[in-house]
Amino acid sequence: MLPLSGLRVLDLTRLLPGGFCSLLLADFGADVVKVEDTGMGDYVRWSPPYYDGAEETTRGALFLALNRAKRSIRVDLKTDAGKQVLLRLVRDADVLLESFRPGVLDRLGVGYERLRQENPRLVYCAITGYGQDGPNRDRSGHDMNYLGLGGLLGLTGDADGPPIQSAGQIADIGGGALMGAIGVLIALRERERSGEGQLVDCSMFDGALSWLALVAADALATGRAPRRGELQLAGALTCYRPYKCADGYVTLGALEPKFWQAFCWGVAREDLLEHAFDPPGSDAHKAVSEIFTTRTREEWRQFASEHDCCLEPVLELDEVLDSQLVAAREMVVGLAQPGAEQQVRLLGLPVKLSRTPGDPARAPGPALGEHTDEVLEAAGYSAEEIAALHESGAVAGPGSVQGAFLRS
Numbered sequence: 001m002l003p004l005s006g007l008r009v010l011d012l013t014r015l016l017p018g019g020f021c022s023l024l025l026a027d028f029g030a031d032v033v034k035v036e037d038t039g040m041g042d043y044v045r046w047s048p049p050y051y052d053g054a055e056e057t058t059r060g061a062l063f064l065a066l067n068r069a070k071r072s073i074r075v076d077l078k079t080d081a082g083k084q085v086l087l088r089l090v091r092d093a094d095v096l097l098e099s100f101r102p103g104v105l106d107r108l109g110v111g112y113e114r115l116r117q118e119n120p121r122l123v124y125c126a127i128t129g130y131g132q133d134g135p136n137r138d139r140s141g142h143d144m145n146y147l148g149l150g151g152l153l154g155l156t157g158d159a160d161g162p163p164i165q166s167a168g169q170i171a172d173i174g175g176g177a178l179m180g181a182i183g184v185l186i187a188l189r190e191r192e193r194s195g196e197g198q199l200v201d202c203s204m205f206d207g208a209l210s211w212l213a214l215v216a217a218d219a220l221a222t223g224r225a226p227r228r229g230e231l232q233l234a235g236a237l238t239c240y241r242p243y244k245c246a247d248g249y250v251t252l253g254a255l256e257p258k259f260w261q262a263f264c265w266g267v268a269r270e271d272l273l274e275h276a277f278d279p280p281g282s283d284a285h286k287a288v289s290e291i292f293t294t295r296t297r298e299e300w301r302q303f304a305s306e307h308d309c310c311l312e313p314v315l316e317l318d319e320v321l322d323s324q325l326v327a328a329r330e331m332v333v334g335l336a337q338p339g340a341e342q343q344v345r346l347l348g349l350p351v352k353l354s355r356t357p358g359d360p361a362r363a364p365g366p367a368l369g370e371h372t373d374e375v376l377e378a379a380g381y382s383a384e385e386i387a388a389l390h391e392s393g394a395v396a397g398p399g400s401v402q403g404a405f406l407r408s
Contacts, residue, residue, distance in 0.1 A: 002029025003356040007188075010035055010089055011070070013099040014042045016169060017127050017176030017204060019066035022097055024181045027349055028358040030095075032070040033375055034366065035086065038396040041074065041368045042067070064365045065346050068335055072366035073375045074396040081394035083110050088379050090118045095184055099127045102137050112199050122197040123187040127176045131203035143204075146171035150209040151216075158280070159229025175207025229280075238285045239263075239276035242314060243292040250292060250300045253310035266307035267291050321345075335361050372397045 007030040011022040019042070026032040036042055047062035076082040087110065090096060096115065098105060105111040112124045129146060130136035136149075147153040147170060148163075157164040183200035191197055209216075219225040230236050239254045254260040260276040269291065275284035295303065297313035304311035315323070326332055331350075334343035349358045372395055376386050389395045 001356070002359060002362075003353065005029035007031065007095070008093045009033065009095040009097065010086075010093045011097045012105075013097050013127065015044050015099075016066065017172045017180070018097050018099040019044065020173055020177035021125075021127065021180040021184075022070065023066050023068070024177070024351075025095075025184070026069045027360050028353075033089070033371070034067065034070050034072045035089070036072055036074050036368060038074045038076045038369075038393065041072070045368060061344075064335070064337070064344055067365035068346065068360060069363040070366055071371035071375065072369055073372045074369035074399075076394050076396075077105075077108050077110060079392065079394045081389055081392055083108065085376070085379075085389065085395060086110050087115070087118050088381075089375070090115050090122060092379070093119065093122060094188065095123045095125065097125050097127065097180070097184075101140075102126070102128055102132045116197065120196055121191060123184055123191065123200065124197065125180050125184050125187075125200040125202060127180045127202045127204065129203065130205050132199075132201045136205070141204075143169040143171045146175065146205045146208050150205055151212055152208055155212075155215070155226065155228055155231055155234060157228050158235060159227065161228075163228065170211065171204040171208035174211060175209075176202060176204040179207040179210075232277075236279055237276065238278045238280070238282065238288055241280070241285075243289060245292045245300055246294065246296045248297045249314035250297055251312050251314060252288075252292075253312075255310070259309045262307045263309035263311065266303060266309065333360050335364055337364050367398050369397045369399060 004025055007025065009022055009025055009030050009032045011018060011032050012035045013019060013022070022030075022032045022034075034042065040046065042063065044066060045060065045063045047060040075085050077086060103111075106113075112126075115124060116122055126132060128137075129141035130139060144153065144165060147166070150171070152170060153163045153165070156166070180200065180202040183202055187198050187200055215226065215231065233240060233255075235241055237255070239252065239260045242249050242251050252263065254263045254276065257276070261273060264270055264272045269287070272284055272287060275282070278284040292300070300311060301313055320326060321332055329348075331348045332345055333348040335346055337344045344364075346360070348360050351358070373386055376389070376395065377383075381389070386395075390397065
């Protein structure tokens with residue numbers, strides 16, 4: 001049995017932050033029901049698709065990456081009957097995730113205070129850009145906006161260059177999805193003691209800002225905030241930087257004296273031993289830069305195997321996914337997909353439990369509205385009531401909807 005088996009989650013979110021949050025729960029056994037609208041559903045369904053033979057499927061690469069092992073029900077929350085469906089589903093739910101702007105579900109009559117009347121034990125997690133209060137409460141935003149306002153973007157890059165965007169969505173995943181999952185699990189643990197649920201207010205801005213815990217602590221203590229290019233662990237030290245080599249780039253992370261000594265001794269440059277913390281542009285930095293151009297990535301990898309100095313190549317993504325390290329850590333897994341001859345390859349689980357591991361390959365992502373009738377029946381609706389809900393448009397079952405979001 002998976003560790004979260006028996007946990008019931010209603011996921012009203014779309015796109016990345018909420019989807020990744022509920023994915024973490026689903027991979028460890030939670031029954032995650034995607035509550036999608038009766039139109040396009042989760043926008044990420046309309047991302048560039050996989051092809052199973054000659055036929056295109058709406059379960060595209062991005063959707064599968066976030067929604068394996070979940071179920072899908074289509075509900076129109078703008079109708080009275082649709083709202084009643086959600087209220088009934090909430091009665092047996094442990095967790096509800098939503099990512100609307102603050103107040104949207106309240107205006108629909110199914111906000112937190114209304115839902116907790118149906119189920120006082122409900123843990124309600126709202127993942128938003130700027131939180132449930134504050135001056136930016138109602139502003140729109142995306143990952144880069146939160147990183148810009150939170151200082152991370154402004155501190156990333158060289159002193160004489162522009163802010164550099166990260167390849168990963170730090171605020172969406174690190175500030176939203178991960179903080180949301182942690183908040184949900186904390187609230188569930190507290191519920192064991194009190195018997196009551198609560199609202200988890202998860203702001204992607206707050207979460208991303210918390211990544212600067214050490215930097216901000218220093219700034220608050222000294223009264224001086226660093227500028228781009230001045231952070232020791234973001235390019236200000238000769239011993240801790242990426243370097244261009246003969247056929248690409250490598251990373252040198254020789255922060256501790258023993259690692260810097262191993263590097264200097266290995267390249268026969270003992271004269272650099274006292275210059276580990278010299279800044280970019282210094283004579284030491286120029287010397288180290290020249291040293292790295294004399295060998296290839298592979299030669300530097302072999303060098304690091306002989307001289308323990310925290311030195312590794314900078315790999316392209318295709319190299320990463322095909323690497324021995326990824327294979328050994330089971331960070332790419334195969335997932336069977338209905339109608340497809342070959343398994344779909346997706347990233348595996350970043351959290352490994354020794355006794356009750358998760359299972360990222362236990363089920364594919366759901367078709368839009370695939371489980372509508374199944375979920376309604378389990379909630380106590382009769383066949384006649386389910387048919388009436390379909391007839392009124394309050395719910396919908398499996399159906400093809402032409403969308404264009406993110407389509408290439």
